[in-house]
Amino acid sequence: YLSVLHDGGATSRTIARRIAALRRYYGWAIRHNVSDIDPTSAVHTPAVKGRLPRPLDEVTVGALVSTEDADAPEWRRSRDRAVLEILYGSGLRVSEVCSLTLQSVSSDYSNVRVMGKGSKERLVPLSAPAIAAIRRWLLVRNEVVSDNTGSSLFLSARGNAVSRRDVTRVLDEASERVGLSGGTHPHALRHSFATHLMDNGADTRSIQELLGHSDASTTQRYTHVSKERLRLVYSESHPRA
Numbered sequence: 001y002l003s004v005l006h007d008g009g010a011t012s013r014t015i016a017r018r019i020a021a022l023r024r025y026y027g028w029a030i031r032h033n034v035s036d037i038d039p040t041s042a043v044h045t046p047a048v049k050g051r052l053p054r055p056l057d058e059v060t061v062g063a064l065v066s067t068e069d070a071d072a073p074e075w076r077r078s079r080d081r082a083v084l085e086i087l088y089g090s091g092l093r094v095s096e097v098c099s100l101t102l103q104s105v106s107s108d109y110s111n112v113r114v115m116g117k118g119s120k121e122r123l124v125p126l127s128a129p130a131i132a133a134i135r136r137w138l139l140v141r142n143e144v145v146s147d148n149t150g151s152s153l154f155l156s157a158r159g160n161a162v163s164r165r166d167v168t169r170v171l172d173e174a175s176e177r178v179g180l181s182g183g184t185h186p187h188a189l190r191h192s193f194a195t196h197l198m199d200n201g202a203d204t205r206s207i208q209e210l211l212g213h214s215d216a217s218t219t220q221r222y223t224h225v226s227k228e229r230l231r232l233v234y235s236e237s238h239p240r241a
Contacts, residue, residue, distance in 0.1 A: 124210055
């Protein structure tokens with residue numbers, strides 16, 4: 001199927017979307033005992049170059065990070081909630097979330113120490129909902145600890161550190177529950193984090209530090225200023241507004 005798409009001239013973005021749709025379907029099929037295999041687990045998603053995923057509005061993000069699968073066990077619900085809250089609340093990359101350890105979280109839960117690109121370390125604040133979600137997860141983390149479990153903060157059902165695919169599936173399932181047409185991408189939460197900070201008055205330099213960007217020009221790609229924010233700035237700043 002993917003070969004036919006490629007030979008037919010489909011772009012990497014189109015193929016990636018089709019793969020994401022198939023992953024959502026097989027995820028649903030396995031959860032509902034329609035299928036016991038996921039053929040997409042061995043499929044590599046092609047790299048997609050180009051524009052960043054569009055940021056989500058605050059209402060949509062709020063629904064997305066707070067939705068839970070009522071049929072899932074508590075460890076799964078609490079882990080997924082914590083992963084989503086930290087993706088948006090702290091603007092972390094998926095790879096950074098996957099590499100967090102128990103020691104990454106400060107003793108008072110106020111911030112998390114992140115190892116970013118180029119082994120660049122930064123300290124990022126945790127939102128109040130993220131703190132509550134992490135505390136809740138840590139109460140049940142032992143339910144999936146195995147003999148091979150290390151100090152990873154977020155664990156899979158087998159007791160290993162969560163993978164990028166695990167995180168993507170968490171977001172795919174959350175998108176499905178809230179009826180988000182076409183789903184979304186983990187990076188969209190990072191983009192939304194930056195955009196919402198900008199909309200609420202944060203300066204680019206501070207956002208750059210929070211995102212862990214070494215170059216301010218990279219941050220500027222993330223800070224999509226909404227029409228509402230532009231209108232507010234104009235009305236408050238222009239003498240003839």
